[in-house]
Amino acid sequence: MSSNKYFKHEGPWSDSNDPLMCSDTGDWRTKRPVVDKDKCIFCGFCAIYCPIQVMEMVEESCFSPDLDFCKGCGICAKECPKNAISMMPEGDFKK
Amino acid sequence: MITKAQKKSQIKVITGNAAAAIAAKLARPDVVAAYPITPQTEVIEQISQFHANGEMDCELITVEGENSAMNAVMAASLAGGRVFTATSSWGLVFMYDAILAAAGARAPIVMVNVNRETPGIIAVSSGQQDMISTRDAGWIFLIAEDCQEVMDLVLQAYRLAEDYDIQVPVMVHYDGFYLSYLSEGVDVPFQEDVDRFLSVLKTQPERTKLVPGGRLGCGSHGILGGYLELRHKHVSAMERAKAKFEQIDKEYEGIFGRSYGGLVEEYRMDDADVVLVGSGSMCGTIKSVIDEKREEGVKAGLLKMRMYRPFPSEAMIKALKGKKAIGVVDRSLCFGFKGGPIYTELKAFETQLGGSKMISFIDGIANTDITKINVANMIDTTCDLAAGKTVREVTWVSYPEAQKEGGL
Amino acid sequence: MTQKKKDNLTKVMDYLKYEDPFSKGVAFCPGCGLELLLRFIPQVMGNDIVITGTPSCSAPVLLGQNNQSWHKLSYFGTLMTGAAANATGLARYYRKAGIKNTVVCFNGDGTAADIGFGNLSGAAERNEPFIYICYDNEGYMNTGIQKSGTTPFGATTTTTPFGSASKGKNLRRMNLALKMAMHKIPYAATATLSDLDDLAKKLLKAKEAKKRGFAFLHVFAPCTTGWGFAPENTIEICRRAVKTNYFPLWEAENGKIRMTKTVKKPKPVSTYTELIKKFAHLSEEDLQILQDDVDYEYCMLGGLSLLEGECRLPASLED
Numbered sequence: 088m089s090s091n092k093y094f095k096h097e098g099p100w101s102d103s104n105d106p107l108m109c110s111d112t113g114d115w116r117t118k119r120p121v122v123d124k125d126k127c128i129f130c131g132f133c134a135i136y137c138p139i140q141v142m143e144m145v146e147e148s149c150f151s152p153d154l155d156f157c158k159g160c161g162i163c164a165k166e167c168p169k170n171a172i173s174m175m176p177e178g179d180f181k182k
Numbered sequence: 183m184i185t186k187a188q189k190k191s192q193i194k195v196i197t198g199n200a201a202a203a204i205a206a207k208l209a210r211p212d213v214v215a216a217y218p219i220t221p222q223t224e225v226i227e228q229i230s231q232f233h234a235n236g237e238m239d240c241e242l243i244t245v246e247g248e249n250s251a252m253n254a255v256m257a258a259s260l261a262g263g264r265v266f267t268a269t270s271s272w273g274l275v276f277m278y279d280a281i282l283a284a285a286g287a288r289a290p291i292v293m294v295n296v297n298r299e300t301p302g303i304i305a306v307s308s309g310q311q312d313m314i315s316t317r318d319a320g321w322i323f324l325i326a327e328d329c330q331e332v333m334d335l336v337l338q339a340y341r342l343a344e345d346y347d348i349q350v351p352v353m354v355h356y357d358g359f360y361l362s363y364l365s366e367g368v369d370v371p372f373q374e375d376v377d378r379f380l381s382v383l384k385t386q387p388e389r390t391k392l393v394p395g396g397r398l399g400c401g402s403h404g405i406l407g408g409y410l411e412l413r414h415k416h417v418s419a420m421e422r423a424k425a426k427f428e429q430i431d432k433e434y435e436g437i438f439g440r441s442y443g444g445l446v447e448e449y450r451m452d453d454a455d456v457v458l459v460g461s462g463s464m465c466g467t468i469k470s471v472i473d474e475k476r477e478e479g480v481k482a483g484l485l486k487m488r489m490y491r492p493f494p495s496e497a498m499i500k501a502l503k504g505k506k507a508i509g510v511v512d513r514s515l516c517f518g519f520k521g522g523p524i525y526t527e528l529k530a531f532e533t534q535l536g537g538s539k540m541i542s543f544i545d546g547i548a549n550t551d552i553t554k555i556n557v558a559n560m561i562d563t564t565c566d567l568a569a570g571k572t573v574r575e576v577t578w579v580s581y582p583e584a585q586k587e588g589g590l
Numbered sequence: 591m592t593q594k595k596k597d598n599l600t601k602v603m604d605y606l607k608y609e610d611p612f613s614k615g616v617a618f619c620p621g622c623g624l625e626l627l628l629r630f631i632p633q634v635m636g637n638d639i640v641i642t643g644t645p646s647c648s649a650p651v652l653l654g655q656n657n658q659s660w661h662k663l664s665y666f667g668t669l670m671t672g673a674a675a676n677a678t679g680l681a682r683y684y685r686k687a688g689i690k691n692t693v694v695c696f697n698g699d700g701t702a703a704d705i706g707f708g709n710l711s712g713a714a715e716r717n718e719p720f721i722y723i724c725y726d727n728e729g730y731m732n733t734g735i736q737k738s739g740t741t742p743f744g745a746t747t748t749t750t751p752f753g754s755a756s757k758g759k760n761l762r763r764m765n766l767a768l769k770m771a772m773h774k775i776p777y778a779a780t781a782t783l784s785d786l787d788d789l790a791k792k793l794l795k796a797k798e799a800k801k802r803g804f805a806f807l808h809v810f811a812p813c814t815t816g817w818g819f820a821p822e823n824t825i826e827i828c829r830r831a832v833k834t835n836y837f838p839l840w841e842a843e844n845g846k847i848r849m850t851k852t853v854k855k856p857k858p859v860s861t862y863t864e865l866i867k868k869f870a871h872l873s874e875e876d877l878q879i880l881q882d883d884v885d886y887e888y889c890m891l892g893g894l895s896l897l898e899g900e901c902r903l904p905a906s907l908e909d
């Protein structure tokens with residue numbers, strides 16, 4: 088008898104009712120986007136252009152990256168019309 | 183063995199291709215996708231006409247090539263549909279990647295393949311090399327002997343492919359030219375009986391389907407053990423298909439009054455000493471030669487393979503065990519083994535057969551007729567083998583040059 | 591903290607009506623154009639699309655591993671060779687079974703322009719009811735950056751490398767989107783990631799057009815790793831591709847071509863290539879060849895967009 092250890096089904100079906108797979112892409116980052124809330128005009132360009140869509144709206148006033156997954160590409164900083172985002176070396180944040 | 187049907191059908195004189203097309207219509211597929219190729223073309227022409235006449239309520243996809251036909255029916259099948267396609271030769275091998283994918287995805291497709299040669303020597307002629315080129319694609323292979331069996335096998339194929347315990351695509355093979363264009367009387371089942379025969383599938387659990395918003399995806403990577411698990415599931419389903427096919431054959435007899443004995447058909451095998459193993463249209467000729475030889479007192483029999491993949495090992499061994507000599511007739515080649523492919527495979531069971539001797543006959547490739555004389559020669563040679571005489575292991579029946587000094 | 595106005599928010603946000611069905615941590619390179627596109631599509635079109643994908647850079651994310659998935663979409667993993675035919679099978683079965691559906695056949699340029707073009711063209715000819723999206727990163731990236739039919743003149747790839755006897759690809763790229771528009775399908779368009787409102791509109795138009803048959807979208811999606819540019823430049827590269835007419839934005843409804851963005855004073859193509867390493871070795875002369883190619887394509891497009899003709903479906907085929 089074959090087991091159902093890896094697949095519930097006869098064929099190669101994956102099921103997203105199970106928890107989604109997820110990698111710690113935040114670990115890839117060498118630079119971290121830091122948002123200057125004062126400069127931010129809440130235009131949302133950083134959010135729409137972020138390939139990972141991890142710029143989260145904070146209290147309907149500014150955006151902040153989810154650092155667990157932000158890969159540090161710098162697109163948000165580059166596309167911000169107000170230069171409100173700076174890319175800081177990740178090392179600066181290590182204790 | 184074929185028993186007569188009683189008021190369950192209507193006899194029509196039709197070709198093998200027409201039988202396949204009508205069987206497909208009777209099965210009420212949701213999606214049909216196909217591309218023309220000699221000698222299969224008539225199948226899709228007929229289906230197109232049924233569709234045009236409003237007799238067949240399916241999505242008919244007139245694809246731009248066979249590869250697309252297989253891909254389209256694979257996806258439609260995994261989405262939950264009943265599907266049909268038909269091809270031959272180059273068309274079959276042009277589908278090859280999708281044939282493998284469909285089997286691995288366990289898409290219960292039913293397809294007919296009208297056997298035709300495939301080597302680069304252009305030959306618009308019959309032969310089973312196309313079937314052999316795809317033998318381990320993971321499909322169930324059934325082989326029909328005559329137009330009636332084409333009809334019956336296509337219908338049985340749906341029950342087998344879509345059975346919840348199986349879920350493996352099925353290819354019904356029949357000899358191009360010999361059966362594709364041959365007109366014979368065929369008992370065409372009534373629609374309500376086919377509906378009843380297939381309705382068993384509706385009582386089973388639903389197979390996994392690709393549904394919009396269904397949060398299921400098909401085509402997942404089998405990682406490490408996952409890959410092994412799926413391959414083992416596939417092999418196991420193929421093994422289950424053997425008993426399932428026998429059962430379906432019996433149920434078919436109950437409704438339509440015709441049974442063929444399941445995986446293999448045994449013809450005058452009970453007391454036979456020498457046996458020819460064959461498949462497809464050659465079996466009709468072999469049967470009539472056996473009848474003549476029996477008159478002369480030769481105890482000859484035929485073992486006809488109806489299922490070729492999975493290889494019906496147990497049924498073959500059971501039927502052949504203890505026979506004095508076996509001649510296997512192949513309509514294709516198997517390089518490096520000298521003998522034909524089915525012969526080579528059967529050789530693997532030599533010890534289980536308890537001392538039966540075996541020889542290989544290559545005949546019927548590229549439309550060379552397997553004539554009654556050829557069959558008689560094969561039986562004679564097999565009798566010589568049974569009598570302990572030295573005979574060639576491999577005989578190219580229609581090409582004596584192969585038997586000259588230094589030949590194979 | 592100063593109170594900021596919500597109406598500063600880019601209107602692109604309004605198109606993002608559905609959730610991003612993808613897991614946050616997936617294996618695309620930082621700055622990958624494909625990743626943004628893939629996350630954008632279902633946020634605009636809905637999570638009930640059925641997406642098909644092939645071996646390509648999208649495969650490690652679109653396709654699951656054993657029983658697990660990286661996203662919540664229904665997907666079908668196809669072979670490169672038969673992608674459009676698979677989508678055909680799905681869309682036709684759903685139609686037969688009366689199942690509401692939006693099938694999105696999502697493929698790289700390798701599948702769309704090269705190995706899978708035959709069945710793409712066939713599906714368009716038959717006006718199959720689904721949406722085909724080609725994300726164009728101008729090469730076979732998943733196998734390690736080889737040349738494809740859309741790789742432009744002069745670009746280096748691992749099969750068109752720079753060397754004493756080679757200056758990169760010594761052939762011009764094909765214009766896949768125009769070829770598709772010539773199939774007289776209900777909808778064909780180009781789009782890119784700098785112009786997300788344009789992209790969103792086109793996705794919605796494609797969804798609408800799908801009711802009448804085949805819809806095709808060609809989306810320019812730069813690849814940081816394969817082209818050699820700083821990841822933060824992905825959007826800027828798209829922008830410059832548009833501003834130089836290297837990748838003009840247009841659409842063809844029922845075969846009628848219309849520019850969706852007209853560039854008043856196109857910049858020289860060198861302002862585009864200068865950001866990308868795969869062009870770094872090109873001399874002025876070489877760049878002129880590329881410029882000529884860009885000009886030629888734009889001229890052809892301009893001419894076509896002036897034509898009055900429109901290709902309506904026979905009334906019997908309209909819904």
Ligand SMILES: Cc1ncc(C[n+]2csc(CCOP(=O)(O)OP(=O)(O)O)c2C)c(N)n1
Nearest residue numbers: 645646647698699700701729730731732733
């Ligand atoms: C029939 C076939 N040939 C070759 C390959 C190997 N292969 C895998 S991905 C790939 C390139 C895909 O290129 P593209 O479609 O542009 O996607 P990208 O990787 O650029 O995202 C190739 C050639 C394959 N999977 N199937």
Ligand code: SF4
Nearest residue numbers: 127128130131133167
């Ligand atoms: S792009 Fe800059 S200004 Fe706009 S919302 Fe983001 S941080 Fe604020």
Ligand code: SF4
Nearest residue numbers: 137157158160161163
């Ligand atoms: S650095 Fe890149 S990944 Fe991180 S938030 Fe900015 S755009 Fe997103």
Ligand code: SF4
Nearest residue numbers: 619622647813814815
């Ligand atoms: S190689 Fe290019 S297309 Fe592939 S994931 Fe990386 S950036 Fe994206």
Ligand SMILES: [Mg+2]
Nearest residue numbers: 698699727729
């Ligand atoms: Mg590519």
